[in-house]
Amino acid sequence: xxxxxxxxxxxxxxxxxxxxxxxxxxxxxxxxxxxxxxxxxxxxxxxxxxxxxxxxxxxxxxxxxxxxxxxxxxxxxxxxxxxxxxxxxxxxxxxxxxxxxxxxxxxxxxxxxxxxxxxxxxxxxxxxxxxx
Amino acid sequence: xxxxxxxxxxxxxxxxxxxxxxxxxxxxxxxxxxxxxxxxxxxxxxxxxxxxxxxxxxxxxxxxxxxxxxxxxxxxxxxxxxxxxxxxxxxxxxxxxxxxxxxxxxxxxxxxxxxxxxxxxxxxxxxxxxxxxxxxxxxxxxxxxxxxxxxxxxxxxxxxxxxxxxxxxxxxxxxxxxxxxxxxxxxxxxxxxxxxxxxxxxxxxxxxxxxxxxxxxxxxxxxxxxxxxxxxxxxxxxxxxxxxxxxxxxxxxxxxxxxxxxxxxxxxxxxxxxxxxxxxxxxxxxxxxxxxxxxxxxxxxxxxxxxxxxxxxxxxxxxxxxxxxxxxxxxx
Ligand SMILES: Nc1ncnc2c1ncn2[C@@H]1O[C@H](COP(=O)(O)OP(=O)(O)O)[C@@H](O)[C@H]1O
Ligand SMILES: [Mg+2]
Numbered sequence: 001x002x003x004x005x006x007x008x009x010x011x012x013x014x015x016x017x018x019x020x021x022x023x024x025x026x027x028x029x030x031x032x033x034x035x036x037x038x039x040x041x042x043x044x045x046x047x048x049x050x051x052x053x054x055x056x057x058x059x060x061x062x063x064x065x066x067x068x069x070x071x072x073x074x075x076x077x078x079x080x081x082x083x084x085x086x087x088x089x090x091x092x093x094x095x096x097x098x099x100x101x102x103x104x105x106x107x108x109x110x111x112x113x114x115x116x117x118x119x120x121x122x123x124x125x126x127x128x129x130x131x132x
Numbered sequence: 133x134x135x136x137x138x139x140x141x142x143x144x145x146x147x148x149x150x151x152x153x154x155x156x157x158x159x160x161x162x163x164x165x166x167x168x169x170x171x172x173x174x175x176x177x178x179x180x181x182x183x184x185x186x187x188x189x190x191x192x193x194x195x196x197x198x199x200x201x202x203x204x205x206x207x208x209x210x211x212x213x214x215x216x217x218x219x220x221x222x223x224x225x226x227x228x229x230x231x232x233x234x235x236x237x238x239x240x241x242x243x244x245x246x247x248x249x250x251x252x253x254x255x256x257x258x259x260x261x262x263x264x265x266x267x268x269x270x271x272x273x274x275x276x277x278x279x280x281x282x283x284x285x286x287x288x289x290x291x292x293x294x295x296x297x298x299x300x301x302x303x304x305x306x307x308x309x310x311x312x313x314x315x316x317x318x319x320x321x322x323x324x325x326x327x328x329x330x331x332x333x334x335x336x337x338x339x340x341x342x343x344x345x346x347x348x349x350x351x352x353x354x355x356x357x358x359x360x361x362x363x364x365x366x367x368x369x370x371x372x373x374x375x376x377x378x379x380x381x382x383x384x385x386x387x388x389x390x391x392x393x394x395x396x397x398x399x400x401x402x403x404x405x406x407x408x409x410x411x412x413x414x415x416x417x418x419x420x421x422x423x424x425x426x427x428x429x430x431x432x433x434x435x436x437x438x439x440x441x442x443x444x445x446x447x448x449x450x451x452x453x454x455x456x457x458x459x460x461x462x463x464x
Binding site for chain 2: 066085086089090093094095096097098099100102116119120123124127
């Protein structure tokens with residue numbers, strides 16, 4: 001089963017490495033450099049999991065998370081941060097993020113979380129279909 | 133939104149199951165039905181014996197005396213038994229009531245606050261826009277003349293700052309009231325705790341606080357809603373971190389029995405005053421200065437744990453810290 005993944009981070013090096021590493025596992029992922037760009041991508045494609053950096057110039061991660069949750073409630077979001085900010089972490093979780101990963105992210109850990117987030121999205125979609 | 137058909141949750145008014153059943157479990161089933169014989173005996177034996185005493189008075193006063201003593205004894209014993217049963221039942225009823233009331237209160241307040249937040253969001257957005265527009269106009273006016281608008285601009289900045297604060301509150305309220313239909317997955321609780329603890333670690337180290345994990349590596353997986361559990365754990369750990377002084381200690385532990393999995397977050401901080409312990413799960417109850425606490429953390433935890441069909445409880449001695457325990461059923 002293919003997972004539609006979008007990585008949102010302003011750090012070009014990090015994005016490049018991640019795209020490569022997912023690619024090696026035959027899991028192509030899309031990327032966006034900002035919250036604004038992420039929302040544009042989201043309007044064009046139905047993503048299963050979005051990996052979202054908390055600290056970005058312009059629209060920050062939490063603001064972006066809020067808009068993602070409003071526009072695509074089924075899409076699961078994993079927050080990513082280099083600076084462990086407890087307050088931001090709590091806000092993110094309270095705003096409906098699926099999980100949190102600290103940078104430097106352990107790739108296998110991240111992959112595992114992406115899979116779990118995807119599983120949840122599918123369960124959620126199934127429950128909604130049955131409820132509708 | 134209609135509920136999913138494959139899950140049939142109990143009616144919202146009664147999230148803890150049949151109250152009579154809980155009462156019976158809590159008191160060890162001492163209800164009228166199971167004990168009608170005993171109660172009949174309790175009411176009938178003393179008058180029968182008393183009648184015997186009267187009859188015996190006519191025969192011999194000594195026999196009457198002995199019988200009277202026996203009657204009094206039996207009546208006293210049975211009255212005591214009845215009393216203790218009654219008070220046990222009463223206690224169980226009270227405990228049950230507080231739980232139900234708390235859940236219903238939270239649901240009602242959640243709805244109310246979502247309504248208010250929703251209504252207030254629009255005017256707040258308009259105020260923000262207008263303030264921005266006014267700032268723009270002043271900027272334009274400034275270009276053409278030599279007058280100093282610094283104070284007006286300052287005041288507009290303040291308007292913006294306060295509007296942002298309001299927005300923050302309404303958003304927290306909306307999050308608080310957001311209905312979360314749990315999605316069940318196999319969850320590695322140890323890992324969730326460890327992940328959330330790592331988020332707290334850095335901030336804890338600034339305060340020189342140690343966050344101790346006592347987590348068995350063979351803890352069974354739990355079928356529950358992962359992000360909800362993360363939220364609960366993170367909120368409880370954050371509260372503990374706020375409660376402890378520099379150099380304090382927080383301990384997170386977990387254990388499982390056949391029925392449930394228990395997570396305990398214990399700190400050696402300021403503890404909770406006895407007069408507050410009944411209030412801490414209420415929305416908006418906070419002892420933190422304005423701007424630092426919203427008082428929504430614990431009430432949200434309560435609602436989330438309810439949703440996971442679990443229980444959250446607290447034990448605290450003021451000055452000696454607090455321990456929050458979340459008990460989640462292994463089969464839901
Ligand atoms: N671990 C703890 N130790 C002492 N007091 C606590 C602890 N956790 C919560 N409290 C008390 O409960 C109140 C409500 O907590 P909460 O609902 O999380 O809101 P907030 O953290 O915004 O104040 C706190 O203001 C505090 O007085
Ligand atoms: Mg709190």
